[in-house]
Amino acid sequence: MSRLLKWLSVLTTIGMLFVLIGGALVTKTESGAGCGASWPLCNGQVIPDEITFELVIELSHRVVSGVVGILVLVLSIWAWKAIGHIRETKFLAFISFFFLVLQGLIGAAAVLWGQSDVVLALHFGISLISFASVLLLTLLIFEVDKKFDADSLVIDKKLRMQFYALTIYSLVVVYSGALVRHVGASLACPDWPVCTYNNIGLPTQMHEWVQMGHRALAGGLFIWVLLLAIQIIKHYKHEKVLYHGWMIALGLVSVQVISGAVIIFSEVNLFIALAHALFIACLFGVFSYFILLSSRSKKNEMALKTESENANEETINPNQTVPIQ
Numbered sequence: 001m002s003r004l005l006k007w008l009s010v011l012t013t014i015g016m017l018f019v020l021i022g023g024a025l026v027t028k029t030e031s032g033a034g035c036g037a038s039w040p041l042c043n044g045q046v047i048p049d050e051i052t053f054e055l056v057i058e059l060s061h062r063v064v065s066g067v068v069g070i071l072v073l074v075l076s077i078w079a080w081k082a083i084g085h086i087r088e089t090k091f092l093a094f095i096s097f098f099f100l101v102l103q104g105l106i107g108a109a110a111v112l113w114g115q116s117d118v119v120l121a122l123h124f125g126i127s128l129i130s131f132a133s134v135l136l137l138t139l140l141i142f143e144v145d146k147k148f149d150a151d152s153l154v155i156d157k158k159l160r161m162q163f164y165a166l167t168i169y170s171l172v173v174v175y176s177g178a179l180v181r182h183v184g185a186s187l188a189c190p191d192w193p194v195c196t197y198n199n200i201g202l203p204t205q206m207h208e209w210v211q212m213g214h215r216a217l218a219g220g221l222f223i224w225v226l227l228l229a230i231q232i233i234k235h236y237k238h239e240k241v242l243y244h245g246w247m248i249a250l251g252l253v254s255v256q257v258i259s260g261a262v263i264i265f266s267e268v269n270l271f272i273a274l275a276h277a278l279f280i281a282c283l284f285g286v287f288s289y290f291i292l293l294s295s296r297s298k299k300n301e302m303a304l305k306t307e308s309e310n311a312n313e314e315t316i317n318p319n320q321t322v323p324i325q
Contacts, residue, residue: 034058096133
């Protein structure tokens with residue numbers, strides 16, 4: 001595999017992380033209107049006359065997104081040609097660029113015409129899907145040289161279904177977290193893990209319900225990942241890719257929960273908030289890889305079943321009389 005293609009894939013994956021973090025930074029610093037109601041220019045100018053902090057944040061995010069968009073397009077075309085024989089490549093190449101463009105269009109629409117907080121919360125989730133697609137493309141490129149072997153893995157059907165469900169559930173958690181940021185509910189509950197405005201700690205108004213809803217969903221995500229980790233340790237410890245991958249997932253979801261608590265205690269420290277976004281992006285990337293492994297596992301399971309059936313058909317029944325020639 002071309003060394004240059006590998007470097008491009010790694011660079012593009014890192015670039016997608018910068019796009020994700022940049023979007024979170026724009027939201028956290030309330031810089032979405034930094035360039036006014038103008039897109040892609042800032043206040044209708046290539047080089048704005050008046051430079052503000054919000055303008056620098058918003059314009060930097062647009063520039064990084066544009067550059068990374070070009071990298072994603074180049075990577076998608078190159079990967080399509082170089083490893084298009086791998087069945088997942090073309091699909092991943094398409095959705096990585098498609099969702100990146102969709103993310104940009106939602107951002108542009110928000111600047112030009114405005115969008116509700118509910119719609120804007122979708123922005124981060126769409127970015128996650130594009131990032132995960134680029135990450136999986138990168139892993140496919142490195143797999144070609146057999147840097148790690150994940151082709152022959154067979155995963156139990158029940159475990160595969162949990163991977164599918166957990167990945168969908170994680171998107172719900174991500175959306176709820178983005179909604180917390182966009183409606184300004186980050187400090188709606190000044191204590192953790194519950195609100196303590198009243199004796200029973202239950203939410204009393206909309207912002208508190210949004211915040212506590214996100215915490216409840218995030219807690220469920222942590223418990224689910226932990227339970228699966230216990231199951232994988234018991235039954236799949238010999239499968240190195242599955243075992244080590246899920247230990248990474250457990251570590252990421254743990255620091256995600258911890259950083260969420262620290263955000264409250266630090267009264268939304270900017271760097272902790274950005275780290276919080278980074279951790280969930282990496283976690284979703286790991287989940288997406290397990291979706292890929294599950295898809296392959298189903299194919300491997302069917303192949304083994306077919307092979308077993310063919311072997312049984314070729315076996316002569318011991319009670320059967322074979323005619324003498």
